[in-house]
Amino acid sequence: MILRSSPSLLAALALAAPAAASAQAYQCRAPQVASVPKVAPDGPRRTLPVTGYTLALSWSPEFCKGRAAKGANALQCAGTNGSFGLVVHGLWPESRESWPQWCAPQAALTPADIRGAMCMMPSDYLVARSWAKHGTCMVKRPASYLKVTRILWQSLRIPDYDRIAREEGLTAGRIRAAFADANPSVPASAIGVKLNARGWLEEVRLCYAKTFRPVRCTPSRFGAKDSAQAKIWRGL
Template sequence: MRAGFAGVAALAALLPAPALAQAYQCRAPQVASVPRIVPDGPRRVLPVTGYTLALSWSPEFCKPRSRDRSHTFQCAGKQGRFGLVVHGLRPEGARDWPQWCEARTALTPADIRGAMCLMPSERLVARQWAKHGACMVKRPANYLKVIRILRSGLRLPDYDRISREEGLTAGRIRAAFADANPEWPEAAIAVMLSPRGWLEEIRLCYSKTFHPVRCPPARRGAKDNTPAQIWRGL
């Protein structure tokens, strides 16, 4: 069930052309085929009550993958250094999230290439569409357009500079994002840390109508006083 489709479609209509993140340094590669994605869990068709946009801190992701050929585009440094990149947009349900819904329209190599400067992995784009996007809209192009709209409305803090601050905490990371985006209350921003305290993701909680909304306790991530570190890729 694609509950909330009207709101998604209305949002998609606002952006007639792609707006690429980090376009000043990113040139999307040619994409010859769509990666095959195998579901890693059960199919869940549930009413949509909201959304989560996950922004991954690329230096942390690339730390053990700089020489991994499957992550060359994101991690080899030939496109410059990525900072926060889109991990995906997930619909949420009242108690669980919809996933692995039946896709009515196939993802194309052109769809993937158009998203690569936002989501710098062919497999990531294919997986997010198959697992989450197909539960939101009928066409992958609309799912990716909504992601571009949401991302284009965000201002990203200088986490490279903030990483050098003494006594850094998850609360400081959260507050920096809220300071850069005054329309975002800190309660709608989740900070996800690795088991060793390194920043992995910023997750933004949206209502069904794509307005910032308080994250449920189970989705808010690290508490404000949790010590944190940010890997700069050095």
């Protein structure tokens, strides 16, 4: 079910999101965007009531490892427009044990919408896909979806994971605790940590209730247990 009143959604965010300094210390210069990438659905349309949200933050050095710094990955991985640590992978609506996706869009994404989002989501294709798969099930307009995402993103303080990566005996619990320490309004139980099969950090996932208050993650969103051994690639 699409949220019909984006002003009420933004009002909830205003109450839920604490003021914070800049979420990302790295510089970014958004490129010009001439067109909107075409996105093909990778699954069925599911129009379900929204019961909560996940803000997925991707660890950019791990994503860029082994990927050609050109094409869709150029802004994020080439380094010519700035460097990235955590970036927004997407804001995903949840529906109890499932999730809505690929809802019928009521407005078209524009190149200007994409450009305005690319310093938090550094790929035109990623922005287009996030709107098409997730945002269409939340609000009527792409600008509203990206504004909600930006408010959540800018409310966060990002730990110095580059420094934490050098610690011996690093665990998923340490990654989670560092984020909770930097953001006192977000308890560790609302912070998911996704490690890949080799134990490297891929994503930090923040779990929210429908009111955008942090809420305990489900096991699938919580990811690695605190005791799991972890590594953080620093892009060197």
